[in-house]
Amino acid sequence: MSDKIKTILYPFGFAVGFLIIWELAVRLFAIPVYLLPAPTAIVSVIDANLGSHMMVTLMEALIGFLLANILGFITAVIFVHSKPIEKGVFPLAIALKTTPLVALAPLLVVWMGTGYSSKVVASMLICFFPILVNSVKGLKAIEFEAWELFSTYKGTKWEIFWKLRLPTSLPYVLSALKISSSLAIVGAIVGEFVGANKGLGYVVLVSSYHMDTPVMFSAIIASAACGLLLFWSISWVEKKLIFWQRVDEV
Template structure:
């Protein structure tokens, strides 16, 4: 019992310790070799800038998060619905799946200027970019999950002459839920990538905009603060989805 508790504490503290270790070494090396600020600032300088500009960072991160979240919602709602349609119609799957793959293989960076042209400089072009990049994992995972039904379970449903809706609602959908959640988790980071790429191409607010502007002005400290802010919204977004997943899917043994 006691050893287990000690283990728990070690597990909890070890990433914190390694974080400080890495940051410490970074700080030391930058100072020891007098690396110029515009190449690699010290962690302490970044921390000072981060806390000084927390208000503006929060605003821009909020904008990026909102774009990513809307894109995430649209992509996953459409992705899940399309997957459901695919599973129930082979013809539909065969005729549309190649386009989904084509969409996946086209880099979002290549399409971003077009999206700006179509949806303007505002939020919608970023939402579209976030949605486009998240759509494919959503559809692929959901299709996989919906098809991952045990044959004997299907036989069981058929033997009591269950209709398609029963099979979907009581068997296919719950079976697919763990897959859908892994798509949602992948989408969280992808949607943020999409939103930032959209902001790079044309925006006047958002984390991508801040990164771009600070690179023009060679304000590397500011850039680092923005990168950290982008990472943080990604982590929080992922964490919230994982939290909801753990609440809903209690029956699988997922590793921590």
């Protein structure tokens, strides 16, 4: 059996085994459904309605993720080219990072209402820091000799940025994207908890009021699926884009 098949088959096999044990345990011990619904009970409540809530959360997270990463990268570029701005603004960024998002989320809803925007901003807040820190690090990670090479041949500041700093920073940027891809979903769901009428966070909250545990489970699984989807997409891009670095297959 090839290694590639194994990496797919093994986790798949274990997951199926786990689900079977779960199903059997629920039926054998007659666990009440409000405590732990069987996998089949969860599957039976998955419908188009859940799909539309999932799309809402995914879009909020995705928009927040994209905006935060664009803004974070631009901020990093400014930091790298201006020491005073870096020194002045970095502590503020750290302060923002250390403020729990859960504490900020109600404020966002007060400011922006219960629509999309408060979730997008919550998502942005949580994604902003990883990209900022990693981009600053990556943009500064150029080899000194490479800088000398560019200087020897009279490379302009723009060329040093475009042809040296930017490609050097890519591995750092991509690992920040991987980190924040799952955080983005967290941000959107926290936003939905505080005030929303759609999205997976809203479904989780409402179903908890009704003790509708199967629906709750379906929403939790859907949110995990959103995170995985984002993470895998980024990993795929990373492999294509940073072909010169061997990605550890551990």
